[in-house]
Amino acid sequence: MDSSFFIVVIYKNMNYSVGYIKDLLACLVFIIVFIITYNTADIQKFRIIILWALLLCISIDGVFTCNPEYHNTILGNNNATYSIIAVIFAYIPILYMYFNTLFK
Numbered sequence: 001m002d003s004s005f006f007i008v009v010i011y012k013n014m015n016y017s018v019g020y021i022k023d024l025l026a027c028l029v030f031i032i033v034f035i036i037t038y039n040t041a042d043i044q045k046f047r048i049i050i051l052w053a054l055l056l057c058i059s060i061d062g063v064f065t066c067n068p069e070y071h072n073t074i075l076g077n078n079n080a081t082y083s084i085i086a087v088i089f090a091y092i093p094i095l096y097m098y099f100n101t102l103f104k
């Protein structure tokens with residue numbers, strides 16, 4: 001059998017931990033910040049938005065660094081999940097600020 005078959009089987013049977021979801025969201029935010037930074041002629045216009053987005057990424061990584069048991073915690077009714085949800089809700093004002101600045 002091909003080794004890629006085993007990788008697909010492991011991936012399909014994987015339980016998504018809170019640490020995996022945190023890393024996925026952080027990666028998406030870094031990609032979005034990169035695109036905004038690359039495509040903006042006047043970066044000063046979005047400076048505060050980019051700094052807040054990066055600060056949230058750094059803070060959630062800090063929470064998971066101080067609590068290593070969060071990485072393998074299954075998504076559910078626990079502190080690790082609440083941390084992720086709090087950061088997701090913290091991004092809502094940042095997105096509002098971004099779109100408000102973009103369409104001014």
